Amino acid sequence: MSTVDSRVSVAPRKPPRKPKPAPGSRGLSPLRVLGMAFVWLFTAVNLLVLYWLVSAAFKTPIEIFTKPFALPAHWFERGDPFRNFAYAWDNAGFGRAFLVTVVLVAVSSVVIVLVSAPAAYALTRLGARGADGMTNFVAIGMGVPFQTVVIPLFIGMAEVNLTNDLFGMFLVYVALSLPFTVFLLTGFFKSLPDELEEAAALDGASPLRTFRTIMLPLARGGLVTALILNAIGLWNETLLAIVFLNENANFTLARALFAFNSAASYQSEYGGLIAGVAIVVLPMLVLYLLLARRIITGLTLGAGK
Amino acid sequence: MATVTFDGATRYYAGSPVPAVDGLDLAVADGEFLVLVGPSGCGKSTTLRMLAGLEGVDDGAIRIGERDVTDLPPKDRDIAMVFQNYALYPHMTVADNIGFHLKIAKMPKAERAARVREAAALLDLEPYLDRKPAKLSGGQRQRVAMGRAIVRRPQVFCMDEPLSNLDAKLRVQTRAQIASLQRRLGVTTIYVTHDQVEAMTMGDRVAVLKDGVLQQCDTPIGLFGRPANLFVAGFIGSPAMNLIPTRASGESADVGGTPIPLSPAARAALTSENIVVGIRPEGWRTLPAGDGVTATIEAVEELGSDQYLYCSADTPHLTPDGTAPQPIAVRAPGMSPWRRGDKLGLAPQPGAVHLFDAETGARLPD
Amino acid sequence: MPGSTDVGGRASGAHLVRKKRLFFPFFLPAVTLYVVFLVVPTLATVALGFTSWAGAGDTPEFTGFANYVELLSSDAFRYSFLNTLLYIVAGGVGTFLLAFLFTMVLRDMRGGKLIRAILFFPNIVAPVALGMFFSIVLIYRPNRQGLANHLLESVGLDAVKFLQAENVTWVVTGCLIWASSGFYITILMAAVDRIPPYLYEDADIAGATPWQKFRHVTLPLTWDVIGVAGVLWTIGAVKIFELVFVLAGPGTYSPPIRAWTLGVYVFDRSFGTQGTPEYGMACAAAVVMILLVSVLVVLLRRLMRRDTIQF
Ligand SMILES: Nc1ncnc2c1ncn2[C@@H]1O[C@H](COP(=O)(O)OP(=O)(O)OP(=O)(O)O)[C@@H](O)[C@H]1O
Ligand SMILES: [Mg+2]
Numbered sequence: 001m002s003t004v005d006s007r008v009s010v011a012p013r014k015p016p017r018k019p020k021p022a023p024g025s026r027g028l029s030p031l032r033v034l035g036m037a038f039v040w041l042f043t044a045v046n047l048l049v050l051y052w053l054v055s056a057a058f059k060t061p062i063e064i065f066t067k068p069f070a071l072p073a074h075w076f077e078r079g080d081p082f083r084n085f086a087y088a089w090d091n092a093g094f095g096r097a098f099l100v101t102v103v104l105v106a107v108s109s110v111v112i113v114l115v116s117a118p119a120a121y122a123l124t125r126l127g128a129r130g131a132d133g134m135t136n137f138v139a140i141g142m143g144v145p146f147q148t149v150v151i152p153l154f155i156g157m158a159e160v161n162l163t164n165d166l167f168g169m170f171l172v173y174v175a176l177s178l179p180f181t182v183f184l185l186t187g188f189f190k191s192l193p194d195e196l197e198e199a200a201a202l203d204g205a206s207p208l209r210t211f212r213t214i215m216l217p218l219a220r221g222g223l224v225t226a227l228i229l230n231a232i233g234l235w236n237e238t239l240l241a242i243v244f245l246n247e248n249a250n251f252t253l254a255r256a257l258f259a260f261n262s263a264a265s266y267q268s269e270y271g272g273l274i275a276g277v278a279i280v281v282l283p284m285l286v287l288y289l290l291l292a293r294r295i296i297t298g299l300t301l302g303a304g305k
Numbered sequence: 306m307a308t309v310t311f312d313g314a315t316r317y318y319a320g321s322p323v324p325a326v327d328g329l330d331l332a333v334a335d336g337e338f339l340v341l342v343g344p345s346g347c348g349k350s351t352t353l354r355m356l357a358g359l360e361g362v363d364d365g366a367i368r369i370g371e372r373d374v375t376d377l378p379p380k381d382r383d384i385a386m387v388f389q390n391y392a393l394y395p396h397m398t399v400a401d402n403i404g405f406h407l408k409i410a411k412m413p414k415a416e417r418a419a420r421v422r423e424a425a426a427l428l429d430l431e432p433y434l435d436r437k438p439a440k441l442s443g444g445q446r447q448r449v450a451m452g453r454a455i456v457r458r459p460q461v462f463c464m465d466e467p468l469s470n471l472d473a474k475l476r477v478q479t480r481a482q483i484a485s486l487q488r489r490l491g492v493t494t495i496y497v498t499h500d501q502v503e504a505m506t507m508g509d510r511v512a513v514l515k516d517g518v519l520q521q522c523d524t525p526i527g528l529f530g531r532p533a534n535l536f537v538a539g540f541i542g543s544p545a546m547n548l549i550p551t552r553a554s555g556e557s558a559d560v561g562g563t564p565i566p567l568s569p570a571a572r573a574a575l576t577s578e579n580i581v582v583g584i585r586p587e588g589w590r591t592l593p594a595g596d597g598v599t600a601t602i603e604a605v606e607e608l609g610s611d612q613y614l615y616c617s618a619d620t621p622h623l624t625p626d627g628t629a630p631q632p633i634a635v636r637a638p639g640m641s642p643w644r645r646g647d648k649l650g651l652a653p654q655p656g657a658v659h660l661f662d663a664e665t666g667a668r669l670p671d
Numbered sequence: 672m673p674g675s676t677d678v679g680g681r682a683s684g685a686h687l688v689r690k691k692r693l694f695f696p697f698f699l700p701a702v703t704l705y706v707v708f709l710v711v712p713t714l715a716t717v718a719l720g721f722t723s724w725a726g727a728g729d730t731p732e733f734t735g736f737a738n739y740v741e742l743l744s745s746d747a748f749r750y751s752f753l754n755t756l757l758y759i760v761a762g763g764v765g766t767f768l769l770a771f772l773f774t775m776v777l778r779d780m781r782g783g784k785l786i787r788a789i790l791f792f793p794n795i796v797a798p799v800a801l802g803m804f805f806s807i808v809l810i811y812r813p814n815r816q817g818l819a820n821h822l823l824e825s826v827g828l829d830a831v832k833f834l835q836a837e838n839v840t841w842v843v844t845g846c847l848i849w850a851s852s853g854f855y856i857t858i859l860m861a862a863v864d865r866i867p868p869y870l871y872e873d874a875d876i877a878g879a880t881p882w883q884k885f886r887h888v889t890l891p892l893t894w895d896v897i898g899v900a901g902v903l904w905t906i907g908a909v910k911i912f913e914l915v916f917v918l919a920g921p922g923t924y925s926p927p928i929r930a931w932t933l934g935v936y937v938f939d940r941s942f943g944t945q946g947t948p949e950y951g952m953a954c955a956a957a958v959v960m961i962l963l964v965s966v967l968v969v970l971l972r973r974l975m976r977r978d979t980i981q982f
Pocket of ligand 1 (some may be wrong): 319322325343344345346347348349351352407458501
């Protein structure tokens with residue numbers, strides 16, 4: 001059965017390529033135009049900055065300062081486009097620092113999550129009395145500036161010979177990342193449904209088993225987010241590395257960059273310095289391009305609730 | 306006050322090749338209460354939002370009074386809208402909610418307060434003026450939304466299923482309140498609902514939409530008495546009209562072995578021999594078995610005031626596509642002694658027969 | 672959850688006991704590390720703040736409030752404190768104004784998600800890297816200017832000594848706003864996205880301007896989130912260190928005291944390479960940092976307190 005409508009059945013028209021917007025939104029007020037222009041400009045500057053950084057990493061200092069927007073030329077003509085990176089990698093110790101950082105960051109992040117996940121689970125899911133109070137007690141740690149703990153921490157670590165030592169650095173990183181991670185993961189565990197856990201309990205699974213086989217897989221998204229965010233945070237961490245590491249062999253990337261700074265400007269080695277900056281920044285950029293949504297929601301999660 | 310005219314108004318949504326509203330032609334008189342009704346997704350809200358200026362109009366025009374408002378922003382159209390979920394601002398008190406539009410329009414405080422009080426009095430909201438919406442019942446929230454529309458004193462009210470979030474009883478009550486309020490204020494009103502009872506009881510006229518196309522726009526009586534096509538016939542009325550597909554042969558169509566006479570005009574308009582005979586449940590006379598269409602009762606629905614009998618014809622007429630015919634619904638007086646399995650005769654009452662062309666769906670002339 | 676435990680009855684009661692036994696093994700490792708590496712050192716810092724101590728080889732000597740009195744009369748500390756406050760307040764106001772502007776414009780703008788993602792990126796770049804990057808961009812050297820002065824000169828303006836001690840605090844504030852705005856825009860936009868669109872439609876019918884929509888709809892309905900974001904900003908801005916250290920200074924040792932922040936002060940008096948360390952003073956300054964955060968956070972919560980809103 002069809003209805004009485006000749007228009008539809010006789011001549012199927014073409015829909016417009018773009019439906020008209022609502023009349024209100026089309027009337028661009030000057031304020032709106034200005035706002036949009038500003039937003040785009042701001043965004044364009046951000047992209048330009050990124051371009052400048054990447055292109056400058058392939059330039060000579062003269063090119064950097066006299067032709068900031070030109071494509072790199074000199075090192076390409078000389079057939080050595082990666083000269084700056086090679087300099088930073090070999091002469092400024094970024095090669096070794098890269099390795100140190102990757103291992104330190106990876107191990108620390110994994111351990112942080114391994115320690116935080118059970119704690120967050122205990123605080124949210126075991127029905128312990130005072131759990132909320134203890135969650136707050138841990139969460140307050142997020143507000144403590146590192147500067148307030150770094151002096152006694154340094155003295156204490158020196159006592160047990162763990163300063164200028166990557167294992168010591170690892171301990172400090174794990175411990176100081178706990179408040180944020182536990183807080184983040186309590187949020188994830190809280191959001192999980194009760195039913196599965198109850199069903200497992202009725203089936204007679206032990207609580208430990210329930211945690212391992214049911215809750216952890218369910219919270220996997222949260223755990224991965226926690227892992228990534230910690231990796232980002234530690235990759236960029238500088239203050240503690242400056243305090244605790246003072247031997248080139250132990251330098252992390254951020255620490256190496258910090259050390260390279262004055263030497264590079266003294267020798268006018270700006271190409272190498274920017275390459276160093278790029279070595280620190282670009283892995284984050286790649287990670288960001290792959291996982292932007294996860295990173296953004298993870299980092300802003302605590303605030304939204 | 307003003308008229309509202311849709312002139313071939315068409316709306317496409319991005320990503321969909323078919324229009325959500327397709328060439329709508331509709332003229333609403335000044336002060337009229339027009340109800341837009343149709344199944345879910347037929348384009349009722351879209352129509353209303355085009356009128357309000359919340360959606361663009363891809364083709365055609367919309368006029369309020371003599372003014373072409375097609376390209377005017379919502380604020381310049383002098384309309385007020387009541388949203389389905391009321392769209393109350395959760396952080397404002399009832400008074401602030403009602404007065405919000407006036408505040409934006411920079412009306413002086415004293416005048417604003419007076420208008421808010423007036424609207425609140427009209428809607429029995431005075432005791433709640435200082436409350437936040439979260440602390441109101443559904444019906445009260447609905448009235449606040451109405452209040453916000455009233456204080457604007459607009460030329461046109463747009464209401465998008467304003468009662469659908471209320472429970473059944475409150476809905477019936479509020480239905481009457483809104484209708485009487487509208488009549489008192491005399492403001493042209495376009496009211497969207499998917500509930501045909503609401504449509505029939507509230508509207509001066511009712512426009513039935515399907516798939517973005519206007520099917521018929523008429524008074525409730527006109528819609529009920531002379532549905533323009535099969536869709537309207539099936540949509541309006543509850544239980545629905547019995548639509549019996551059959552064949553026209555010669556001067557009549559066969560229903561359960563009984564010939565239904567066809568007028569010459571109807572025969573002339575028919576595009577094939579396939580025809581649909583429509584008879585409402587209340588359009589049957591029940592006779593002793595043997596007279597008219599002989600049928601067996603398969604189920605009895607007792608409502609107290611009425612009784613609905615669902616019957617199957619003993620000599621089933623042939624449906625054009627050979628499928629089994631639907632049971633025939635028949636209304637009988639409440640508490641009648643009918644039982645399941647009883648046999649009875651059915652005959653259409655004079656003037657209760659609607660005829661439709663099965664191919665085009667259109668109503669055949671009498 | 673009352674009611675839901677009824678099904679299991681006794682069985683879940685026994686299970687509950689077994690679950691509770693799990694609490695300490697699960698919680699203890701984390702809380703031990705937390706206490707040993709964060710709580711105890713914080714308390715130690717408070718205690719050391721009342722002593723005079725030059726670090727290894729010296730023994731701490733109780734001096735009461737002497738450190739705090741000395742802080743008050745120290746130029747370095749005054750600059751540090753005021754600069755830190757400036758970063759918190761001016762940087763905060765700037766960042767939030769920018770974020771508000773963006774929420775007004777981005778809400779119904781196409782490409783909004785992409786813009787947010789682009790603006791967010793600086794937040795996951797190491798502040799040292801940002802600092803170095805900016806120090807090259809902002810460098811003042813006639814004839815071989817950094818990018819910023821290059822642009823200024825190319826439009827015929829005079830180059831500016833951005834990194835001079837008297838300018839650098841404002842420059843760092845600008846960098847800080849630039850780098851963090853994306854984070855706060857994202858937080859606020861997430862809150863804005865939760866506001867039902869029909870409220871904005873009603874405001875459209877009322878004829879509200881973008882500013883009125885912001886003032887009467889967006890702002891009140893994101894108030895809670897703004898409060899939390901304010902707290903996050905304060906916590907983050909109090910400890911600002913790397914950006915200042917790199918931008919204002921020669922690199923490996925401390926910048927001129929005019930540019931200091933509390934973070935720089937603590938570092939300079941303890942691990943900075945010049946002179947003998949003054950751990951007592953550094954700890955006292957660190958205590959000031961904690962106090963500053965606490966006071967500001969409490970103040971902010973007070974200021975922002977309001978009934979919660981249910982949609
Ligand atoms: N924003 C949109 N984008 C794309 N398609 C839409 C949009 N809004 C509505 N549609 C489509 O347009 C058609 C008409 O929608 P509309 O909301 O007008 O229906 P309705 O009659 O109000 O239905 P209901 O009774 O369910 O409210 C539907 O098919 C719907 O899927
Ligand atoms: Mg609708």
